[in-house]
Amino acid sequence: MSSRYTFGGDEHIFVEVDEEMSLEAFFVSLSMTNAVRNANIKGVTEICPANASFQIKFDPDVIHPNDMMKELKRLEAEAEQGDNVLETRIVEVPVYYQDPWTHDTLMRFRERHQDPSATDIEYAASINGYDSVEKFIDAHSGAPWFVSMVGFVSGLPFLYQMVDRSRQIQVPKYLSPRTDTPRQTVGYGGSFSCIYSVRGAGGYQMFGITPMPIYDPEQSVPYLKDFLVFFKPGDIVKFKPINREEYDAAIAQVQAGEFMPRTKNVRFSLSEFNADMDGTNAKLMEALYDR
Numbered sequence: 001m002s003s004r005y006t007f008g009g010d011e012h013i014f015v016e017v018d019e020e021m022s023l024e025a026f027f028v029s030l031s032m033t034n035a036v037r038n039a040n041i042k043g044v045t046e047i048c049p050a051n052a053s054f055q056i057k058f059d060p061d062v063i064h065p066n067d068m069m070k071e072l073k074r075l076e077a078e079a080e081q082g083d084n085v086l087e088t089r090i091v092e093v094p095v096y097y098q099d100p101w102t103h104d105t106l107m108r109f110r111e112r113h114q115d116p117s118a119t120d121i122e123y124a125a126s127i128n129g130y131d132s133v134e135k136f137i138d139a140h141s142g143a144p145w146f147v148s149m150v151g152f153v154s155g156l157p158f159l160y161q162m163v164d165r166s167r168q169i170q171v172p173k174y175l176s177p178r179t180d181t182p183r184q185t186v187g188y189g190g191s192f193s194c195i196y197s198v199r200g201a202g203g204y205q206m207f208g209i210t211p212m213p214i215y216d217p218e219q220s221v222p223y224l225k226d227f228l229v230f231f232k233p234g235d236i237v238k239f240k241p242i243n244r245e246e247y248d249a250a251i252a253q254v255q256a257g258e259f260m261p262r263t264k265n266v267r268f269s270l271s272e273f274n275a276d277m278d279g280t281n282a283k284l285m286e287a288l289y290d291r
Contacts, residue, residue: 003028003076005069011045013056013068021160021191025052026148027084027270030233035075043068049233051149051158051192084270090144090236090288092262093186093195096247097121097137097208101182106206112176120205124171124188137241140169140207143281145193147235155197155215157231164277169193173203184210186239197229211250212261222257230261236268238288264288 004016015032018025033049036056043063048055058068098121110116115123125136145159152158161168173189178201181187185196187204194204197215214231216224224230231237242250253259264287273280 005072007065007069008055010060010065011057013058013065013072014053015055015072016053018052021052021148023146023160023162023270023273024084026146026160026233027086028079029054029148030086031079031084032072032076033233035079036072039071039075041068041071048151049149050151086234086268086270087265088234088236088268089263089265090238090284091231092238092240092288093210093212094240094242094246094250095141095186095208095210096242096244097186098133099209099244099247102185102206102209105178105180105182108180109174109178112174112178114172114175121207124169124205124207127171128169137207139167140188140193141239141241144284145237145239147231147233147237148192149233150229150231153197153200154217155229155231156194157214157235157237159193159195159237160191161193162236162273162277162281171205173205177201177203181206182209184212184214186210209247211247211254212259213254220257221254221259223260236266236284238285262288264290 006014008014017028029049029052033047033054036044036047043059044056045059046057106120121133121136125133128136130136143161143163145161147157148160149158168191170191171188181196181200181202183196183199185206186208187194187196187202187206189204195210195214196202213221216228219225219228250259266284266287
């Protein structure tokens with residue numbers, strides 16, 4: 001794929017890696033922004049990775065815009081010669097699907113939905129060809145997800161399912177946005193899942209809720225004391241369906257400061273994944289659960 005570079009005023013360069021979302025595009029964006037960070041280029045003031053694109057802010061009094069452009073193209077050429085391998089981590093995220101809180105919220109906004117007679121997850125199951133919500137939940141939680149971007153709302157991860165495109169879930173957002181979404185809602189819009197880090201407006205379909213805090217500006221959650229945002233680009237997520245009893249138990253652990261997410265460090269190779277997606281996902285599950 002060939003990236004497109006565009007100046008945005010005197011201080012920004014926007015790079016479009018590809019017009020389509022894909023793991024390949026995410027990898028290029030991630031490797032490029034990591035390369036810029038590791039190069040310690042004088043004058044770079046901000047690095048912003050996104051889905052299949054990224055933006056660099058720089059001080060033109062320190063580095064000329066044309067020189068900044070040359071540096072980016074040099075780093076891109078070097079990245080193309082390397083292996084698409086990522087040292088990252090896989091994280092288990094428990095999800096209480098069809099919980100009462102997101103259900104109450106979605107029922108208040110049915111006039112903004114494509115199918116007011118169905119819940120969000122019923123609608124998603126139907127348009128993706130599943131004959132039951134249970135089978136849809138199996139599909140949503142059955143394969144891992146790649147965190148392609150963190151942002152838009154503080155700490156909110158965008159997650160792309162790591163399966164062949166023919167098996168990827170596709171669900172449009174609400175016809176018009178809601179004015180309320182519970183904190184830690186697991187949602188879906190287009191080809192991306194997400195976890196709402198804070199309560200607020202939103203438009204993604206609501207499938208459930210996680211007891212696991214992912215953003216803590218007060219830094220009162222033990223595993224968020226060093227950095228108030230949990231996810232980072234390149235993380236791999238495995239959703240785990242839980243019931244109400246398990247949800248309540250996890251909430252009690254969170255409140256007691258005892259909840260710790262299950263995480264394992266892993267090496268992820270894009271070429272190996274493309275050669276055997278299901279086999280690679282099985283190895284990730286083995287690493288996560290030590291099987």
